[in-house]
Every structure is written in C-alpha cells, then in structure tokens.
Amino acid sequence: MNEFVCTLCGRCCMGMGRYVKVTGVMGPGRYAVRHDLSNELFYATVDRNFRGRIDPLNRDTPAEWCPFLMDKDENGNYYCSIHDSIPSFCKKYKCCTCRISGSNGNPAGMVKGRSTIVTDDKELEQLWNSAVNSVLDLELNEQKKKIVEIMKDSGYDVRYFE
Ligand code: SF4
Ligand code: SF4
Incomplete structure (x- = not known):
C-alpha cells in the first residue's frame, strides 16, 4: 500500500464553499470555522507563507470554493492556506482509492x-x-x-x- 499523495489539483476544495463556513474572526489571520460535513468547529490560522495574501471573508474566487483555497500558483497548483490547522475531515480526505x-x-x-x-x-x-x-x-x-x-x-x- 502507498501513502496517498495529493496532486494539488484543487478540485475537491473547489466544491467545499457550501460546507466550510467562517463564523468569527479571532485575530489577524485567525478564524473560527465550522465544517458542516463533519460537524467540526475549529480554529484556522493562515499559514505563514500565505499571511496577508488571503481574506476568507472577502474573496473574488467562486462561491463554491472553500474560502481558504488559494488561487492557482505559477506552477498550476492550488494550495490550502490553512494547511497546518485544517480540520480532520480534510486531513483524512482522499479523492481516490x-x-x-x-x-x-x-x-x-x-x-x-x-x-x-x-x-x-x-x-x-x-x-x-x-x-x-x-x-x-x-x-x-x-x-x-x-x-x-x-x-x-x-x-x-x-x-x-x-
Ligand atoms: S485530494 Fe483534492 S486537491 Fe488533492 S488530488 Fe485529490 S481532488 Fe485534487
Ligand atoms: S480547509 Fe483547506 S483542505 Fe480543507 S477544503 Fe478548505 S482549502 Fe481544502
């Protein structure tokens, strides 16, 4: 068996806007968040390398996107901006067998x-x-x-x- 490796295509996160909801601002780059699919309440901290580059409450990305998904980078990859504090739903998620x-x-x-x-x-x-x-x-x-x-x-x- 092999460890699942995400290819950073972003597809799964592009449909999560309905389920990942920011419920409060706790400080600069720090948010209270609810994940409706797993009923998780968690605190999200924007990773250091994305700080100041994303405001999850004021995005011009499509509403279906998770508010923490960064736009495509120069290599065509889509990064999660809160990778170090993602909820367990995202940690466990594998898009394929x-x-x-x-x-x-x-x-x-x-x-x-x-x-x-x-x-x-x-x-x-x-x-x-x-x-x-x-x-x-x-x-x-x-x-x-x-x-x-x-x-x-x-x-x-x-x-x-x-
Ligand atoms: S887990 Fe999501 S972002 Fe990663 S390869 Fe699968 S669909 Fe793409
Ligand atoms: S929190 Fe991160 S990994 Fe989870 S859906 Fe949002 S962008 Fe994707």
Whole structure:
C-alpha cells in the first residue's frame, strides 16, 4: 500500500464553499470555522507563507470554493492556506482509492470507491473493468493484488492507497 499523495489539483476544495463556513474572526489571520460535513468547529490560522495574501471573508474566487483555497500558483497548483490547522475531515480526505499510470509514467486514470474507474481512455476502462470482474470471488486484499498484476501485464502501474 502507498501513502496517498495529493496532486494539488484543487478540485475537491473547489466544491467545499457550501460546507466550510467562517463564523468569527479571532485575530489577524485567525478564524473560527465550522465544517458542516463533519460537524467540526475549529480554529484556522493562515499559514505563514500565505499571511496577508488571503481574506476568507472577502474573496473574488467562486462561491463554491472553500474560502481558504488559494488561487492557482505559477506552477498550476492550488494550495490550502490553512494547511497546518485544517480540520480532520480534510486531513483524512482522499479523492481516490488508487491511481493508474501508463508505461511512460504519465497519469492514466484513477479509481473512486471500490472499483469505479475515472479515465478518458476507453481501452483502459475496458481493461480495468474486465480485471475487476475476473477477481470478484477473491477476498478484497487478494483482489487488489491480482488487479495490480493483471494491469501490470498490460503496462499499467496501479497504486492503491492506505
Ligand atoms: S485530494 Fe485529490 S481532488 Fe483534492 S486537491 Fe488533492 S488530488 Fe485534487
Ligand atoms: S480547509 Fe483547506 S483542505 Fe480543507 S477544503 Fe478548505 S482549502 Fe481544502
């Protein structure tokens, strides 16, 4: 198993504006916040490197965005401005069960939930679904091992996350 690595695409945080609500200002760069999906109340402190660069109560980013998501940086990455004080919901969040890359190492797809593949590559989609169907009678960890092998034989690297 591999540790989940966030690629900083920002997609998950771009839909969190409905759930992450600033309820009070505690001081410069410090806020009382409620996370409605996990019912968490927490104090958020804007990380040192983003201090003075974000006001979560006065953003011109889309309303659907989490108020603490920084706009894209020069490398195309989206950073959370309160990374050191994020709620447990965000700490635990993984957007996929595993990632799939092709023989060139480039991302080819990802899997959501137990086995739903997300890819633009129809051939990969078929290969994945047939691999999943061929291991249905195995126990879950055995299924994963076998799927990794089958996909490897076709030139794909599958990384499941813990
Ligand atoms: S958790 Fe996933 S969707 Fe969210 S920013 Fe990271 S890679 Fe993107
Ligand atoms: S607090 Fe940070 S990690 Fe959590 S949704 Fe907002 S920007 Fe994303």
